[in-house]
Amino acid sequence: SQQGEEDPQALSIQEGENATMNCSYKTSINNLQWYRQNSGRGLVHLILIRSNEREKHSGRLRVTLDTSKKSSSLLITASRAADTASYFCATTNMLTFGGGTRLMVKP
Amino acid sequence: DVKVTQSSRYLVKRTGEKVFLECVQDMDHENMFWYRQDPGLGLRLIYFSYDVKMKEKGDIPEGYSVSREKKERFSLILESASTNQTSMYLCASSPELGFGTGPHSNQPQHFGDGTRLSIL
Numbered sequence: 001s002q003q004g005e006e007d008p009q010a011l012s013i014q015e016g017e018n019a020t021m022n023c024s025y026k027t028s029i030n031n032l033q034w035y036r037q038n039s040g041r042g043l044v045h046l047i048l049i050r051s052n053e054r055e056k057h058s059g060r061l062r063v064t065l066d067t068s069k070k071s072s073s074l075l076i077t078a079s080r081a082a083d084t085a086s087y088f089c090a091t092t093n094m095l096t097f098g099g100g101t102r103l104m105v106k107p
Numbered sequence: 108d109v110k111v112t113q114s115s116r117y118l119v120k121r122t123g124e125k126v127f128l129e130c131v132q133d134m135d136h137e138n139m140f141w142y143r144q145d146p147g148l149g150l151r152l153i154y155f156s157y158d159v160k161m162k163e164k165g166d167i168p169e170g171y172s173v174s175r176e177k178k179e180r181f182s183l184i185l186e187s188a189s190t191n192q193t194s195m196y197l198c199a200s201s202p203e204l205g206f207g208t209g210p211h212s213n214q215p216q217h218f219g220d221g222t223r224l225s226i227l
Contacts, residue, residue: 040223041220041221042197042199043197048215097150099148100149
């Protein structure tokens with residue numbers, strides 16, 4: 001059972017543009033986390049948002065959480081080629097990850 | 108920084124072999140996890156452990172077992188490897204499962220770089 005499902009599955013943008021990825025989940029959560037995975041590597045934690053928070057920022061990352069819609073979004077502003085990776089959301093209650101969004105940022 | 112080390116980046120084994128995947132973390136975390144990652148299926152939890160000698164089944168435990176004899180080490184065992192177990196295996200650790208609401212809850216998982224296992 002997958003708690004987090006990312007959308008879109010793949011996203012291709014030009015350097016400098018913003019990238020938005022969405023995540024939907026099924027049950028109530030304590031928190032939601034976003035991770036990044038470079039090709040052939042493990043996942044790296046990016047940001048955590050608690051269930052009582054609506055928005056959180058970290059550098060060029062902005063995460064929102066809408067518990068009424070059971071959804072979250074990750075916005076990467078002013079994207080760079082180095083942001084090319086897969087991005088996953090995870091709800092730690094159930095220790096499951098979605099299939100990820102593959103982001104390609106073209107120089 | 109937390110370091111999670113998986114013993115092999117690439118491994119090739121034959122059908123029917125008993126395969127051991129090893130994972131070691133250096134931050135005294137209580138919790139350790141094994142996932143497999145397949146294209147189109149995302150990460151799926153195989154087993155996790157919240158203490159030495161304790162283990163819990165994840166979503167897809169069939170064909171696997173685990174061992175946690177020491178806090179820092181969590182081993183994944185394929186009792187009799189089959190071709191459908193060809194996959195990327197990821198180990199992770201965390202100080203908290205995330206169920207609680209205390210100050211140490213909501214901790215992220217720290218991942219190793221993965222072992223790409225091929226069963227021929």
